[in-house]
Amino acid sequence: MAMADRLIPVFPTTIFHRRLDGMDQVNAQLIAFLAQLRTTEPSAADGTTTEGGYQTPDDLLNRDHPAIAALRDHIGGAVRDYANHVIRQECTRMPGKVDFVMWGWAVCYKAGDLQGIHVHPNANISGVYYVTAPPATLEKGDAGKISFYDPRPRANMNQLAFQATRHRQAPVPGDMFLFPSWLEHSVSPFQGEGMRICIAFNAKLLME
Ligand SMILES: [Fe+2]
Numbered sequence: 471m472a473m474a475d476r477l478i479p480v481f482p483t484t485i486f487h488r489r490l491d492g493m494d495q496v497n498a499q500l501i502a503f504l505a506q507l508r509t510t511e512p513s514a515a516d517g518t519t520t521e522g523g524y525q526t527p528d529d530l531l532n533r534d535h536p537a538i539a540a541l542r543d544h545i546g547g548a549v550r551d552y553a554n555h556v557i558r559q560e561c562t563r564m565p566g567k568v569d570f571v572m573w574g575w576a577v578c579y580k581a582g583d584l585q586g587i588h589v590h591p592n593a594n595i596s597g598v599y600y601v602t603a604p605p606a607t608l609e610k611g612d613a614g615k616i617s618f619y620d621p622r623p624r625a626n627m628n629q630l631a632f633q634a635t636r637h638r639q640a641p642v643p644g645d646m647f648l649f650p651s652w653l654e655h656s657v658s659p660f661q662g663e664g665m666r667i668c669i670a671f672n673a674k675l676l677m678e
Contacts, residue, residue, distance in 0.1 A: 483621055484559060485637070486552040486597075486648040490544055493644040499537035500601045504576050504667060514575070519656075522583035524576075531574040531671065541599065541669065544646070546572060549595055549673045552648040556595065557677070565677040570595075574671030579614070583666075585657035587619065593672035597648035603641040604664025614660035615640050618653055641666055 508524050515525040531542045549570060557564060577585070581604075590596040598616065607614035618637045620626065626635055639647060649655070651672065660666065 482559065483650065483653060484555065485618065485653075486548065486555065487639075488548050488551075488646045488648075489642070490599075490644045490646060496537045496540050497601045497643055499535075500541070500576075500669070501667065503533075503535055503537060504578060504601075507576075508578070515577075519586035519588040520577055520583070521586065523580065524578040526576045528573045528575040528672075530576055530669065531572060542572075542574075545574065545597070545599065545669075545671050548597065548646055548648055549671075552595060552597075553673070553675055556650070557675075567678045569676040570673045571676070572671060572673045574669055576601075576667065576669045579657070579660075579666040581661050581663075582659050584659040585655075587654050587656040589654055590651040590672050592674065593651040594675045595648055595673040596651040596653075597646060597671050597673075599646045599669045599671070600641040600643050601667040601669060602643055602665055604660050604662060604666050606660035606662045606664070607640045607666065612638065612658035614658065614666050616647070616655055616657050618649065618655045621653055641668060 504524075504526070507526055511526065513524045514527045515523060518525065531538060531545070549572060553568060553570065557568065579585075604614055615638045618639075620635050625633075629635070639645075657666075
């Protein structure tokens with residue numbers, strides 16, 4: 471008698487990728503705004519996993535600036551769509567109401583700067599939007615790329631041949647990635663010219 475086989479993915483980890491088209495002008499405004507902030511406000515990178523580089527405080531999305539306002543709308547829309555997916559994936563039933571609070575900050579990396587492996591405490595959904603990417607990120611290898619690590623610690627204990635233990639993404643201006651806040655990630659340094667500018671964000675879901 472033939473039995474019906476079934477594959478049951480339990481506890482999957484899902485990253486959300488959205489490419490925003492037509493962001494050239496917003497990105498140019500963000501570059502100029504962040505260049506101005508670098509001269510007027512000290513880096514908030516101290517005590518974080520940002521090594522080198524310039525980091526703004528995490529109130530960036532509240533600043534009164536047209537490019538920030540445009541980006542805030544895009545981030546809010548992506549958080550809403552991804553939250554819907556995450557809730558479907560993770561919860562035993564849909565809540566009656568879903569709202570969220572959101573905050574974000576920019577990180578500007580030059581050659582040699584990096585981000586150590588970390589998670590985002592006090593949030594449910596985290597993400598990153600890329601404003602600029604240096605040429606080195608187009609090469610093979612880790613340069614300037616974000617790595618997400620397998621969150622199943624026991625999966626690393628006795629590995630299969632060619633076991634994938636991390637997922638890597640190159641930054642592309644206009645790209646956005648959203649992921650669970652508990653998912654460990656890091657950013658590798660790059661060499662050469664250019665700057666890697668990203669806007670990172672957190673969302674705390676409020677569900678009833
Ligand atoms: Fe992060």
